Amino acid sequence: MSTVNYEPWTLATILTGGLGTLAIFSFLVRENRLYRIFEHLYIGIAAGLGLVVPIKNYIWPQILVPLLGYDVVQYPDGTFSKVYDPTNLLYILPLSFGCLYYFVYSRRYAWLSKLVIGFSLGMSGGLAFKGFFNEIIPQLASSFKPLVVYHDGALDLFRSFSNTVFVVTLLSVMYYFFFSFRRRARFAEMGAGLGRWLMMVCFGAFFGSTVMARMALLVERLQFLLNDWGAALRYCIGL
Amino acid sequence: MSSSKVGMDLDRRWIYLLVLLAISLPLLRKYSVPPARMSAAEKVFEVVESTQLQPGDVAFVAIDFGPGMVAESLPQAEAVVEHLMRRRIPVVFWSLYVLAEPFLDSVPQRVAERLGKEYPGQSWEYGRDWVNLGYRAGGGLLLQSIPKSENLLELFKRDARGNNLADLPALKDFRRLEQIKVLGEFTGLQGMLDAYIQFFQKKGFRLNLVHGCTSIATPEAFVYLDSGQIVGLLEGIAGAAWYSELLGKKFPARLPDSSGVINTGLGIAHIVIIFLIVVGNLSSLARWWRQA
Amino acid sequence: MQYRAKLIKLVTFLGGIYYFLEFVLPASIAGVKIDQYHEQISNGFVAVGAAAIGLGLINLLMVHGSRIIFRRRGWFESCALLLGLTAMAYATAGEWAGSVDSSAQAGRLMMLREFSDRIMADAAANKADVLPVSKRNQFLYDAATKEIPELRALVTRLSNMAGEDVETARAQRLSPRVLAATDALVSGLEDLPRGEAAVGDVGKNSEISQRLADASVLSREGETLLFEQTRTKRFYEFLYQSFFISLGAAMFSLLGFYIAAAAYRAFRIRSSESALMLCAALLVMLGQIPFGLWIWDGFPEVRVWLLSIPSSGAFRAIKIGALVAGLVMAFRMWLSIESESFAERS
Numbered sequence: 121m122s123t124v125n126y127e128p129w130t131l132a133t134i135l136t137g138g139l140g141t142l143a144i145f146s147f148l149v150r151e152n153r154l155y156r157i158f159e160h161l162y163i164g165i166a167a168g169l170g171l172v173v174p175i176k177n178y179i180w181p182q183i184l185v186p187l188l189g190y191d192v193v194q195y196p197d198g199t200f201s202k203v204y205d206p207t208n209l210l211y212i213l214p215l216s217f218g219c220l221y222y223f224v225y226s227r228r229y230a231w232l233s234k235l236v237i238g239f240s241l242g243m244s245g246g247l248a249f250k251g252f253f254n255e256i257i258p259q260l261a262s263s264f265k266p267l268v269v270y271h272d273g274a275l276d277l278f279r280s281f282s283n284t285v286f287v288v289t290l291l292s293v294m295y296y297f298f299f300s301f302r303r304r305a306r307f308a309e310m311g312a313g314l315g316r317w318l319m320m321v322c323f324g325a326f327f328g329s330t331v332m333a334r335m336a337l338l339v340e341r342l343q344f345l346l347n348d349w350g351a352a353l354r355y356c357i358g359l
Numbered sequence: 360m361s362s363s364k365v366g367m368d369l370d371r372r373w374i375y376l377l378v379l380l381a382i383s384l385p386l387l388r389k390y391s392v393p394p395a396r397m398s399a400a401e402k403v404f405e406v407v408e409s410t411q412l413q414p415g416d417v418a419f420v421a422i423d424f425g426p427g428m429v430a431e432s433l434p435q436a437e438a439v440v441e442h443l444m445r446r447r448i449p450v451v452f453w454s455l456y457v458l459a460e461p462f463l464d465s466v467p468q469r470v471a472e473r474l475g476k477e478y479p480g481q482s483w484e485y486g487r488d489w490v491n492l493g494y495r496a497g498g499g500l501l502l503q504s505i506p507k508s509e510n511l512l513e514l515f516k517r518d519a520r521g522n523n524l525a526d527l528p529a530l531k532d533f534r535r536l537e538q539i540k541v542l543g544e545f546t547g548l549q550g551m552l553d554a555y556i557q558f559f560q561k562k563g564f565r566l567n568l569v570h571g572c573t574s575i576a577t578p579e580a581f582v583y584l585d586s587g588q589i590v591g592l593l594e595g596i597a598g599a600a601w602y603s604e605l606l607g608k609k610f611p612a613r614l615p616d617s618s619g620v621i622n623t624g625l626g627i628a629h630i631v632i633i634f635l636i637v638v639g640n641l642s643s644l645a646r647w648w649r650q651a
Numbered sequence: 652m653q654y655r656a657k658l659i660k661l662v663t664f665l666g667g668i669y670y671f672l673e674f675v676l677p678a679s680i681a682g683v684k685i686d687q688y689h690e691q692i693s694n695g696f697v698a699v700g701a702a703a704i705g706l707g708l709i710n711l712l713m714v715h716g717s718r719i720i721f722r723r724r725g726w727f728e729s730c731a732l733l734l735g736l737t738a739m740a741y742a743t744a745g746e747w748a749g750s751v752d753s754s755a756q757a758g759r760l761m762m763l764r765e766f767s768d769r770i771m772a773d774a775a776a777n778k779a780d781v782l783p784v785s786k787r788n789q790f791l792y793d794a795a796t797k798e799i800p801e802l803r804a805l806v807t808r809l810s811n812m813a814g815e816d817v818e819t820a821r822a823q824r825l826s827p828r829v830l831a832a833t834d835a836l837v838s839g840l841e842d843l844p845r846g847e848a849a850v851g852d853v854g855k856n857s858e859i860s861q862r863l864a865d866a867s868v869l870s871r872e873g874e875t876l877l878f879e880q881t882r883t884k885r886f887y888e889f890l891y892q893s894f895f896i897s898l899g900a901a902m903f904s905l906l907g908f909y910i911a912a913a914a915y916r917a918f919r920i921r922s923s924e925s926a927l928m929l930c931a932a933l934l935v936m937l938g939q940i941p942f943g944l945w946i947w948d949g950f951p952e953v954r955v956w957l958l959s960i961p962s963s964g965a966f967r968a969i970k971i972g973a974l975v976a977g978l979v980m981a982f983r984m985w986l987s988i989e990s991e992s993f994a995e996r997s
């Protein structure tokens with residue numbers, strides 16, 4: 121007999137979660153309706169959550185509350201916490217402009233939605249400059265590694281070797297992607313070939329890491345099924 | 360049949376069954392072996408361990424993962440948060456990923472409960488030990504506006520529950536970006552770490568950014584580790600398991616968590632993959648040999 | 652039609668100009684701070700995007716609603732999707748409304764704390780168009796005193812929680828803290844100078860503010876804890892855990908099976924490059940699992956070396972290329988100089 125006492129909601133959560141997991145796993149045998157139903161259910165639930173949370177956490181408290189003046193409260197002596205700030209009305213501008221997105225459904229006025237889409241594209245374009253330099257400069261700076269490293273006055277062979285491999289990899293892989301001109305010299309071909317080889321090491325490392333990522337998800341689910349769900353099931357049938 | 364087609368005739372479901380059985384056995388027996396050493400995770404540990412606090416200093420933890428990343432990101436986040444809470448560093452949680460919102464409550468709560476069991480006379484409480492800022496919309500746009508703010512409490516105003524941030528003991532003296540001593544970013548989303556690296560910075564201030572990534576993003580994260588844009592890295596569940604091991608060494612009374620068992624199951628899964636690669640290649644080689 | 656394309660190009664340009672200038676120009680020119688309203692402007696940009704929140708919902712309703720109405724293939728699955736959407740939206744909205752309801756008292760206490768701060772600020776500024784401090788403090792006293800029974804009721808409700816679960820333990824820890832905060836508030840209120848004798852005396856208001864703030868935070872904490880026991884919150888948690896987390900994790904975990912099948916069927920050594928890739932993959936895999944140590948304890952170091960030297964070098968080269976390409980792309984988008992501009996496309 122199981123020693124754990126489940127609360128009804130917890131029990132229902134674990135049991136339903138396990139059944140849902142098995143329904144999804146049924147896809148491994150063959151594509152079937154049960155899988156599709158649960159798959160759609162998942163999408164619907166994710167959409168439902170994704171719809172309300174931004175309203176709850178952003179649109180309501182940060183836009184509508186100041187816009188509608190709900191942040192102005194009356195104190196017990198009849199005075200108010202603050203005077204309504206008319207600049208809050210300016211929120212109407214971006215909101216109305218953002219509403220142009222919905223013209224995407226109109227054949228006649230679809231071009232209006234392009235205004236706001238273009239605006240967003242332009243905004244990400246303008247922001248990209250800042251992001252680019254903030255990200256790339258430290259990377260470029262750290263790429264200038266000394267090829268000969270001395271440690272405590274003695275040659276550090278391992279670090280020198282590692283730095284050389286790093287710099288050679290960086291340059292040869294960058295060179296591999298230079299498609300602007302044709303590589304004619306044999307030396308140039310070799311450089312690009314070396315880049316391809318070294319990229320294979322990178323892709324191998326990627327594969328190794330991908331295995332861990334994918335398997336971690338599976339192991340977690342199996343652990344849930346075998347331990348949590350199994351225990352809840354045993355509890356239900358009184359074992 | 361060409362050598363590349365060898366093995367295609369084997370029903371893939373046999374492979375699925377093999378994987379299922381191989382992983383299930385150690386999980387059923389709760390078999391656990393010590394994890395492999397992850398030097399990048401040790402750097403995260405050192406950063407948290409060496410953090411010295413002045414009044415008003417805090418750690419920020421960004422929880423930006425959903426169900427597809429929960430297997431790896433959740434144990435990472437819990438391990439680092441546990442370490443921060445053990446050191447009584449006030450932790451401010453927030454997320455830029457809408458579907459991660461419920462984790463902002465559950466992660467610190469679970470860690471606080473575990474620590475409460477370990478230290479019966481002590482407690483870790485909301486407001487004093489952690490604060491939840493909730494999901495914040497805007498992504499990179501929001502991030503780039505934070506370093507410009509003179510008073511972060513004015514910018515964030517309220518926590519997810521509606522409390523005035525200045526009323527919470529953890530944030531009473533917190534105002535400036537420089538008071539964020541550590542920022543832990545846990546995500547598997549493409550571009551999320553980049554957004555922090557690109558926009559969450561200020562001239563003359565070096566942020567201690569530690570990152571928990573899903574294993575698939577490990578090679579990319581190493582690029583940032585090399586450039587110093589992140590100062591520590593937890594690599595998938597293996598990183599979480601090693602961090603957990605480090606916590607166990609530092610705090611011997613620590614109650615064991617499940618990361619050891621999961622990591623062992625994961626190890627078995629790797630062995631199965633290696634076995635399948637070898638068998639696939641051998642069968643290909645045998646077929647080629649017969650044909651030759 | 653030409654004017655529309657021009658207008659779209661102009662708006663696209665305007666969308667990016669602020670952040671571009673904010674980045675390239677110095678922080679202030681001739682004493683004018685460029686980023687003086689940065690926070691507000693950024694918030695405005697976010698608001699533009701936030702207005703699009705309904706697009707996804709409309710799309711889903713159009714696609715799946717029409718499938719249901721016309722009984723097209725997969726209509727039953729569409730019903731499941733809309734059912735999931737409605738249930739989760741309802742549960743999340745319910746959870747939101749419930750948490751707002753349950754923290755009403757905390758909100759009032761927070762308002763009183765602000766009122767107390769305001770009394771001090773107005774007194775310091777010698778504001779003329781408000782009531783005297785003594786009268787305002789009387790209002791503060793009356794309003795805060797009305798909250799005391801509710802705070803005491805909260806203490807009782809927390810103490811009455813029974814069970815051996817973690818929530819009960821939390822309630823047991825919280826209830827004496829709420830009681831202490833309530834008592835502190837009561838004694839603070841008693842000491843608050845009010846009535847005719849206390850003209851202009853705001854000496855105790857900062858203490859009252861602090862006590863009101865503590866009571867507000869703890870009341871919210873207690874009510875949140877009690878709200879977690881309600882059916883509304885449990886239903887939300889049930890949907891989130893059993894459907895959203897479980898189904899999502901299961902869906903992504905299928906990839907574990909596929910990668911195993913791919914390892915057997917597709918990862919073949921057919922060239923020196925693939926052999927090199929396989930070697931790197933094996934070394935990385937052996938370096939990240941506990942069993943690798945059983946063969947050789949140097950695997951983790953080899954793995955780290957592979958990831959931080961050749962793999963990082965190659966990845967950085969790819970990343971630099973991608974970043975430069977991204978910047979060029981962003982520039983072209985911003986200035987609408989794509990070969991076929993988005994603005995001109997019909």
